[in-house]
Structure formats: structure tokens, C-alpha cells
Amino acid sequence: MKILVVSLLRLGDIIQQQPLLKALRNKYPQAEIHLLINRQFSQVESLLHGLVDKYFYFDRDALQKGLGEASYNILWSHRQLEMLVKELNGENYQQIVNFTHNKLSAYLIGSLQAPVKQGLHHAEGVFQGLKNPWLRYFNERFSGTQPSLFHYVELLGKSFGLPVSRLVLPQTNKSKRILFQCLTSDSKKNWALGRFKQLKDTIESSLVDYKVQILCAPFEKNLLTEVFSEADLLVCDLAEGQKALGESCLLVTGDTSIKHLAAQMGVPTVELVLGSSDWTKTAAFSGNSEVIVAQTACSPCTHSQACSQKSQICAEQISVDQVFAAVWDKLSKKQVKPVVTLRDLERISWSLKLDGVSASEVIPYANAALEFSKSGDTDSVRCLLKQARQSQDQYEVWISRLEAAFPKREDLIGKSQLKSHDIGEFILTAQEVVKSKQDTAGYFQSVVETLMARFSSTLQFHEKMQSALAEVRELLQSRGQFIHSLEIVLKEGAYYAAGIGQLSIDSFEEAGRSVSRDREDAAL
Helix, strand or coil: CCEEECCCCCCHHHHHHHHHHHHHHHHHCEEEEEEEEEEEEEEEHHCCCCCCEEEECCCHHHHHHHHHHHCCCCCHHHHHHHHHHHHHHCCCEEEEEEECCCHHHHHHCCCCCEEEEEEEEECCEECCCCCCHHHHHHHEEEECCCCCCCCCCCHCCCCCCCCCEECCCCCCCCCCCEECCCCCCCHHHHCCCCHHHHHHHHHHHHHHCCCCEECCCHHHHHHHCCCCCCCHHHEEHHHHHHHHHHHCEEEEECHHHHHHHHHCCCCEEEEEEECCCHHHHCCCEEEEEEEEEECCCHHHHHHHHHCCCCCEECCCCCCCHHHHHHHHHHHHHCCCCCCHHHHHHHHHHHHHHHHCCCCCCCHHHHHHHHHHHHHHHHHHHHHHHHHHHHHHHHHHHHHHHHHHCCCCCCHHCCCCCCCCCHHHHHHHHHHHHHHHHHCCCCCCCCHHHHCCCCCCCCHHHHHHHHEEEHHHHHHHHHHHHHHHHHCCCCCCCCHHHHCCCCCCHHHHHHCCCCCCHHHHHHHH
């Protein structure tokens, strides 16, 4: 069996796909796995030992040059692409998996022959491959500016049935070397070099056994030597960088491909998130990573809800003291007790829905609620549950108002455009949802996006919005069922604490009026 994986993305994306390739290898241990990547990232071959049997290259730069420069024959790029398609089809793949998820890759896969195609591809004049709910979530919600409940690797793993988990390795490395990756591919994501220099001096003066070195690509050397001495720099390529990470105890970095490499090696990492970086989507996929986020404005409530499995520090600017504190915690192997947040609850609620679990299926929700109740201390979970119930009540009010204000189909027949009296109340309610900023998990996103889209007719709008409202209602039913299940699980705990947890269902009637418990809860 031959499988082609298409990954026409950047270097960091290919590196962080390593858990997906491992899962694919475990799922099909006898398969021959081929990988199609951009030629400029061919150096990634040295990092994927045992996962890929053969590489193919998409020469994007050459193709673009052939299309844009007068010295090339106008058909040159077309012929190069035609040759690539012919070469790939010659492999007779049984399966093609698209990790790229863009139109270019979809059109390319549409030109290839394989009985099974997973992910976005073009066929019969339309884009196909979005039947999986997780892949639709990825398609509709991941590329926007809103935070994501799920990491890039998690979403692709769920979309293609590839089990992945954050790597947590025991820290056995006795090295005293700390590495800094100071520069990113986008200057807006860079922490000031002067602050990196202050951090280096603070570490080496406070932790005298430790030595800091600066990872440096050859083209970065001139810029870095303006702040650091040449002796501080470790000029290396990707393979040499991997070796250096394996001989170090900690990495401090911005949003770089090196952080993804460190994550797959289990190297403890302190990640600085600035500019357009979004830790909710593409932070280092590792259990040994701590994220420090710089934002222009913050509130304790908002960020306690947004954070999960990572420690988040919010500030106007990331200070040297903040980063040093995170470095200290990592080096001392301080065990940080996980804090359960509303984001964790939203993740479970969405996961149940995306996994296709109906709100009427009681047992899966009960099991998920029981597991969630163990994720933090009881008081914290109860406080969180109270927040969730309050927001659920507000969501129910909004969806009911939207449904009531939505015009009937027969009222729109014959109308070329909508008037304010047709949809004014509906728009005002949607604006209220957006302005409140309460819907951080995006339950109403499909309604808002449908309102902003263009349609050829009022009936087409009605059809799309009706579908969006039905989706919101289903999502809120799933969330409400999980909240209800969690309420019952916590109630169970109270009964057991009172010493009556072993009573049969019928025996509750004999326990007297001091115990108030209905049959539905008791049965669950």
C-alpha cells in the first residue's frame, strides 16, 4: 500500500506535523509513505527518520518565476507541473492525505489518481473532502482571527483519525546549556534583542552553573552580533540545531520552527507570543512548554478562561523578570498544578458534538462530565460550572430571540432584497451577541458570518441562515447536556459525601424529605 501525504506549507508546519506522520505510520505499519513538500524545505528530511519512505518536491519558486519572467516560455510552468503530476500518478497511490488544506493543494490532488482522498481536494468542479465535522471546523474557524479551542495538530489528527497527544518526556538531561532562538520570520513577533541580552545576563549571574547560547542561522549573524558576541552565537543549520537541542536543558524562543522541533524532542520550552502569533492554534505541541503572551489589553477573567494546559502571563509587554521566572520554574522542574478553565469545558462540549455524539445520548456526556469533574478541585469545578450555567442561560435567550426574529420563507418570496422591518430585530440581536464578547467559543459564529456574506437572492439567504440557526441550536443543546451532566455528577459527589451514595434508586423515596433527588438524576 502506498500513501501520499501532501504538505505544501512552511518549515514549522511540516515539523509540527511529525506526530501526525507517526500516527499514520502506526496506523499503517506496512505502508510505504511518501511526502510532497515545497522544495525550499528539503532540509526537513533529516528530521523525519523512519516516518517517510520517499520525498517529492513542489518547486513553487521556479513555477512562479516561470509564470512571471519574460525569459521563460509561457507554457514552461505548466509543463513542469504536468511532469510532477505524471510522476506522482506513476506511483499508483491507494490513498492521498492533504495536510495542507488550501486551494493550491486541493487542485493538485484533484489532478492525481487514488481511490481514497482525505482532506480538501477538487473534483467535478467543486471542492470536496469536508464531510468530517472536525475538518469542517478546521476549514471554517481555524484561519480566522478568533482563538481556536483546538490546536492545529489536534484538529488534523481528529480529521484524519490519527491519534495524537502532547509529548511529555522525563527531564533526564544533565546539561547546563540554555538555548535562545531570538529571531522569528516576522519582525512583529520578535522580542527585543536587548531584552534577550538582559535575560542572558540575569540567568548567567543568578544561575552560575548555566551557560546561554544563541541559536543563529548564517543569514542572522550580522544582526545578532550587534548585541551578542560571536562567542555567544551557535551558527548552525537545521540538523545541527536539532543536535544542539538534544544537548541542552531549555529553549527560550518566539514563534519559530525551532520551537516545534524542540516540542517533538521533549525539550522544555518557554515560548514568547507576540504580534500575530496565536498560541491557541500553533503553540509548541508539547506538555513541556510554557507560553508567555503579550497583549495590549487584558482582564484576569478573560485570560483565565482562554488558558488550558499552559501557563499564560498577560502584560503590555513581556518583561525580563516574567521570562526569568518561567525559566526558573522549568529548570527547577516545578510541578504546576493544572487549573481547570471554562475553555476546557468548551473543548469537551465541542468535542462531543464534533465526534457525532447526540445530546440525547446520556452515557457519553455522563462519562465526559465525570472525567472533567476530576480535572480540578471540587470548589473550582463548581465555580466554573456556575459560570457555564450563567452563560448557557444567556445563549439560550439569544438563540430564542434570533429564531423568533427570523422571517418565514413565505414572507420573502418575491422580494429582491431585505428591508429593515424584515430582519432588523434579527440583526440587532446578532450585534448584541458580538458586542458582548461572551461567545468566546464561537457558538454563534456561523450566524454572524452568514449575515456578513453576500447572496444572490433573499431565499438563498434564508436557506443558509436557517441552516446556521439549526447548527447553533444543536451546539447549545450539546453544551447544555454536558453542563446538566456535570451538575448531576457534582450532585452525586455531595450524596456520597453525606454517606447515602449506595442507596438504590427506589430507596431515595424512603430516605426522607432531607434528600431531594429526582429519578432522572438517580438513574444517571
